[in-house]
Amino acid sequence: MQKINWLEELKKSTLSALWFIFLTFPIMVMKVSTMGETPETFYRWGNLVYVGIGTFFLSFVWRYMHARKEFAAKKKSTEVGIIRSTLGKPKVKKPSLTALIVFLVAFPFIFSMYQTNIMISVLIYIILGLGLNIVIGYGGLLHLGYAAFYAVGAYTYALFFHFAQDWFYSLGLQTGLMFWIAIPAAVLLSLVFGALICLPVIRLRGDYLAIVTLAFGEITRMVLQNWGDVTQGPSGISQIPRPWFFGMRVDPIFASKYIYLIALAMVIISIILIKNLENSKIGRAWEAMREDEIACQSMGVSLARSKLYSFALGAMWAGFAGVLLAAKTTFINPASFTLWESVMILCIVVLGGMGSIPGVLVGASLMMLLPEYFRAFSEYRMLIFGLVLVLMMIFKPEGIVPRVRNKYTFEEEDL
Amino acid sequence: MNPILNVKDMSMVFGGLRAVDQVNIRIDKGEIVALIGPNGAGKTTFFNCITGVYQPTEGDVFIQAPEAAESTRINGMEPHVINEKGLARTFQNIRLFSNMTVLENIMIGRHQHLKTGVIGSMFKGKKVKEEEEKCIHDSYNILKKLNLEQFSNNLAKNLPYGAQRRLEIARAMATEPFLLLLDEPAAGMNPLETRELVKTINIIRDTENITILLIEHDMSLVMSVAERIYVVDYGKLIAEGSPLEIKKNPDVIKAYLGE
Numbered sequence: 201m202q203k204i205n206w207l208e209e210l211k212k213s214t215l216s217a218l219w220f221i222f223l224t225f226p227i228m229v230m231k232v233s234t235m236g237e238t239p240e241t242f243y244r245w246g247n248l249v250y251v252g253i254g255t256f257f258l259s260f261v262w263r264y265m266h267a268r269k270e271f272a273a274k275k276k277s278t279e280v281g282i283i284r285s286t287l288g289k290p291k292v293k294k295p296s297l298t299a300l301i302v303f304l305v306a307f308p309f310i311f312s313m314y315q316t317n318i319m320i321s322v323l324i325y326i327i328l329g330l331g332l333n334i335v336i337g338y339g340g341l342l343h344l345g346y347a348a349f350y351a352v353g354a355y356t357y358a359l360f361f362h363f364a365q366d367w368f369y370s371l372g373l374q375t376g377l378m379f380w381i382a383i384p385a386a387v388l389l390s391l392v393f394g395a396l397i398c399l400p401v402i403r404l405r406g407d408y409l410a411i412v413t414l415a416f417g418e419i420t421r422m423v424l425q426n427w428g429d430v431t432q433g434p435s436g437i438s439q440i441p442r443p444w445f446f447g448m449r450v451d452p453i454f455a456s457k458y459i460y461l462i463a464l465a466m467v468i469i470s471i472i473l474i475k476n477l478e479n480s481k482i483g484r485a486w487e488a489m490r491e492d493e494i495a496c497q498s499m500g501v502s503l504a505r506s507k508l509y510s511f512a513l514g515a516m517w518a519g520f521a522g523v524l525l526a527a528k529t530t531f532i533n534p535a536s537f538t539l540w541e542s543v544m545i546l547c548i549v550v551l552g553g554m555g556s557i558p559g560v561l562v563g564a565s566l567m568m569l570l571p572e573y574f575r576a577f578s579e580y581r582m583l584i585f586g587l588v589l590v591l592m593m594i595f596k597p598e599g600i601v602p603r604v605r606n607k608y609t610f611e612e613e614d615l
Numbered sequence: 616m617n618p619i620l621n622v623k624d625m626s627m628v629f630g631g632l633r634a635v636d637q638v639n640i641r642i643d644k645g646e647i648v649a650l651i652g653p654n655g656a657g658k659t660t661f662f663n664c665i666t667g668v669y670q671p672t673e674g675d676v677f678i679q680a681p682e683a684a685e686s687t688r689i690n691g692m693e694p695h696v697i698n699e700k701g702l703a704r705t706f707q708n709i710r711l712f713s714n715m716t717v718l719e720n721i722m723i724g725r726h727q728h729l730k731t732g733v734i735g736s737m738f739k740g741k742k743v744k745e746e747e748e749k750c751i752h753d754s755y756n757i758l759k760k761l762n763l764e765q766f767s768n769n770l771a772k773n774l775p776y777g778a779q780r781r782l783e784i785a786r787a788m789a790t791e792p793f794l795l796l797l798d799e800p801a802a803g804m805n806p807l808e809t810r811e812l813v814k815t816i817n818i819i820r821d822t823e824n825i826t827i828l829l830i831e832h833d834m835s836l837v838m839s840v841a842e843r844i845y846v847v848d849y850g851k852l853i854a855e856g857s858p859l860e861i862k863k864n865p866d867v868i869k870a871y872l873g874e
Contacts, residue, residue, distance in 0.1 A: 473737045480736030480747070481729045484715075488723045491712035497694035498666060498704055500727035500790050509733055605716050607768045610755055 213259045220255040221248055265595050284604070304464055308457035316456045320528050322568040323463035324521045329548040329560035330470050331517025336546065337555035337603075338483060339510035340490025342410040344542050345397070345417025349515040351424060351537035352390045353522020357382035358437040358532050359430065376444025379527055386519040394515025398508050405493065417542055424534040436533025440526050459528050466524070470517060471557055477513070478557070479606060486510050487555070551592060553599025562601050617679050617686055618643050619794055619826055620665070620702075625674030626850075627657075627664050634660040636850035637674070642794070644681050647820055647827045649841035651834075651861075653870055657850040658830045659707055662798055666704050667694035678702065680793050681824075699727050703792035705783040707799045707830075713772035717763060717782055720771050721754035724789025754789060761785045761815065777808040781815065788819065795819065797829040801836050809833060813840050838862075846870065 228247040233240045286292055308316040328350060335343045360382050361375065368375055401412050424431045431437070442455040443462070450458060477483045485506045488496040497503050526532050544567065552563025571581055592599075618641040627635040634657045642648050650658050664671040670691045679686035680701050689697050703724075712720050729750055735743045758764045761781045766774055771782060780800060787795055800816075801809045813836060819825050831837050837844065837858070844861045846854040848870040854861060861867055 476739040477733075477736050480739070480743070481726060481731050481750075482733055482736045484719060484723055485726060487715055487719075488712050491714060492710045494668065494694075495706065495710035495712065496723070498668070498698055498706075499723050499786060500695050500698040501723065502693070502695045513733070605719070605768075605770070607716075608718055608751055608755075610764075610767070 209260070209263070212263070213256045216259040217252045217256040221252050224251050269595050284601075301468075305461070308460045313453050313456050316460050317528070318569070318572050320456065320460050320463055320524070322565055323460070323467050324524050324528070325545065325548060325564040325568055326467050326561055327463070327470055327517055327521040327524070328545045329552065329564045330467075330474055330557065331514045331521070332545050333549050333555065333557070333560050334474065334477070334486070334517075335510050335514035336549050338478070338486035338490065339507065339514075340486075341507065341510060342406065342413070343511075343514070344410050344414040344539070344546070345420070346413075346514070346518060346545050347537040347539070347541035348397075348417040348420035349390045349393060349518035350522045350525070350541065351420055351534070352393050352515075353386040353519035354526040354532045354536070355424060355431065355437075355522070356386035356389050356519070357523045357526040358440050360385065361440050362432070362437050374444055374449075375441040376449065378441060379443035379523070382523050382526075383520065386523045387516050388519075390515045390519025390522070391512050394512040395508055397515075398511040401511075402504050402507055414539065414542075417537075417539060421534050421537050424537070431534075434533060434535070436531060436535075438531040440530045440532070442527055442530060456528070459524065463524055466520060474557060482506075482509055547589065551589070551600060553602040556599060556601050556603040559599050559601040559603070563599070566600075616644070619679050619681065620828070621677040621679075621686065622665070623675045623677070625661075625664060625671045625676060627660050627669055628672040633850050635664060635671070635847075638847065638850070638852050640845055640852070642826060642828055644793075644826055645820065645824070647816065647829070647840055647842050649837045649844045650828060650830050650847065651832070651837055651844060652847040656847045658847060659798060660850075661847070662704060662796055662830065665689075665697075666702060666796065667692050667697040678794070695727075698790055698792075701791070701793040702796065703787035703790045703794075704796040705780075705787050705798055705800060707802065709779050709783060711771040711779060711782060711786070713770065715771060716768050717758065717771055717774065718751070718754055718767040720782060720786050721757050721789045722750055724757075724786045725750050725754055726790075728791065757785050757789050760788075760818075777804055777811070780804065780808075780812070784815065784819070788823065788825070792825060794826045794828065797827060797831075799830055799832060801831060801833045804833075809836055812836065816840050 225248070228251055229244050231242045231244060233242060287296060307319060328346070331349075332343065332346050335341050335346070357379070361378055364378070365375055368378065397413070397416050401409050404412060425434050427433070442450065442452070443458060444450060445454070445458055485496070485501045486509075488499070488501060489503060489506050489510075493503060496506075525536070548563040548567050549560060550563075551559075551567065552561070553559030571578070577584065620640065620642040622638060622640040624637050624639060625635060626633060626637055636657075638661060640650075650661065652658050660669065663669045665676055667689070674690075676689050677686040678689055678700060687700065689700065689702075692700075712723060715723075729746055731743050731746060755764065755767060758767055761784065763778060763782055763785060766778060766782075771779065774782060780803075784795075784797065784800065797816075801812055804812065816827060816829070817840065820827055829837075829841070841858060844854075844856065844858055845852060846861060846864070846867050853866045853870060854864045856864070
């Protein structure tokens with residue numbers, strides 16, 4: 201790194217400290233009390249010192265981060281890069297992957313039900329993130345109504361249970377079986393919904409697409425909320441059965457372990473399938489579409505078809521996650537599928553790294569686990585969250601674990 | 616023999632502006648034809664009409680592949696369909712897939728020659744893997760033809776300018792066209808790179824049997840490479856002929872230099 205001119209740095213920090221003291225003076229130092237007969241103004245000079253010192257040091261950190269970012273752009277290996285290349289070695293890769301999977305499978309049997317339930321949410325959000333990653337990360341289509349497909353999945357299971365349970369009892373079948381019927385049904389239905397929403401937006405892109413998908417998400421929620429005869433309105437549907445274990449009714453503790461394992465299996469299958477898609481004709485067409493729509497069309501890629509695939513396949517994963525959510529919580533209502541939910545999933549994809557599968561894994565884990573284990577700061581959750589997003593966009597816009605492109609090696613041969 | 620591209624009385628009207636006005640162009644197999652004209656004459660609009668980016672307001676565009684028995688009318692078809700029929704193009708302002716590697720750019724060009732569907736791509740059976748291998752191999756060979764193989768794993772945006780231009784041509788060639796439309800392939804190139812380009816264009820025509828129509832401002836390139844030249848001004852075709860004839864044509868001189 202280049203030499204640091206300490207005097208210059210000190211000057212800069214002092215200036216920013218003074219500027220912040222000036223800016224925050226009215227709110228941090230002056231306080232008007234209206235309790236007495238006439239309003240009185242207090243001066244809290246102590247705050248002035250805190251603001252000054254705080255800004256002084258933070259501005260150092262700020263500039264250090266900036267310098268580091270520029271430095272990282274020049275050199276090839278970053279921390280993430282080093283971790284990745286170490287993990288990428290075949291000697292390390294296999295054992296560490298096996299260890300990870302063994303640990304994850306053993307997780308619900310080691311830790312409490314509370315921990316298992318948290319992990320189930322993490323896994324559900326990983327599935328959602330992987331699905332949205334297809335639309336946003338690969339296809340570059342800003343989709344703000346993703347929770348709608350999540351709702352489609354959850355409500356498929358819930359409504360199926362609600363309307364078919366009597367029929368099931370009369371046939372002498374167990375309601376625990378419904379879960380397994382609901383999964384393909386939900387996947388298919390969300391696939392259809394994904395394709396349907398795609399029809400009006402096929403010609404749209406960028407902001408317009410975002411607005412239409414946002415509206416679609418809200419419309420879906422509104423329909424669920426107001427179509428009381430079918431969806432039970434805002435009060436939702438309760439007592440949704442958990443999946444049974446080979447014809448046995450299971451207690452909630454065992455059920456959570458069971459759902460956890462189903463979710464884990466699904467995550468692993470999803471990763472494999474999406475990884476395959478990424479390195480296929482379809483995945484490449486998505487990325488070309490993201491890079492340049494006109495060039496992509498002129499190279500023989502059908503835009504309409506590419507968008508359709510991306511929306512429909514993205515929705516499919518959300519449908520699956522919805523069934524898992526319904527089975528896990530045994531109760532759903534429209535409040536679980538607000539815009540905020542779509543934004544959360546979007547943040548997982550953006551924070552983790554667009555188009556990067558490991559990014560989604562890391563993003564979902566951080567976004568779900570950190571708030572859970574830092575309950576003490578729950579009041580400041582939104583504040584910290586916003587701050588992290590802003591800082592992230594400034595210092596690492598490509599995400600925590602950015603996408604790495606495939607490298608191919610060729611042996612020279614006579615042509 | 617029928618021409619492989621036959622444009623009859625084609626016009627493109629934007630509001631009150633006739634960007635392309637009653638243009639007739641015929642191109643035979645194996646030719647290198649240039650389309651020239653002052654800035655804003657409607658050359659790129661002409662390209663966009665042929666390749667399906669715009670739908671021409673009037674007139675017809677026919678193409679006929681060398682092996683085909685009949686010509687097809689392609690007005691109003693989608694760009695990817697026209698590309699499938701054997702027309703490929705490059706762009707005036709480079710439009711590469713900049714965050715993808717050079718090899719992947721070519722692989723997009725191979726897109727319509729791959730048979731795999733969605734389900735196949737997801738589950739990746741043996742056949743799909745073989746097809747993928749073949750696609751990588753074919754793409755690499757195309758890169759080799761244009762001397763781009765040393766860049767294959769670089770991101771397209773990190774390539775030197777001249778190489779980016781060549782990559783655009785390579786990507787278009789990967790779609791296996793019979794007619795290649797080059798929109799200002801030498802824009803921004805230095806004389807050395809332009810000379811290389813002339814060689815490349817001739818090689819493409821001679822060894823790949825691809826007919827070429829190019830738009831260009833660099834007269835030295837046009838005069839050395841083109842066999843026939845069309846000149847447009849204000850959307851109208853004002854002259855047609857060999858480079859020598861065009862050089863002497865008073866209308867062309869007027870259009871370029873004014874009266």
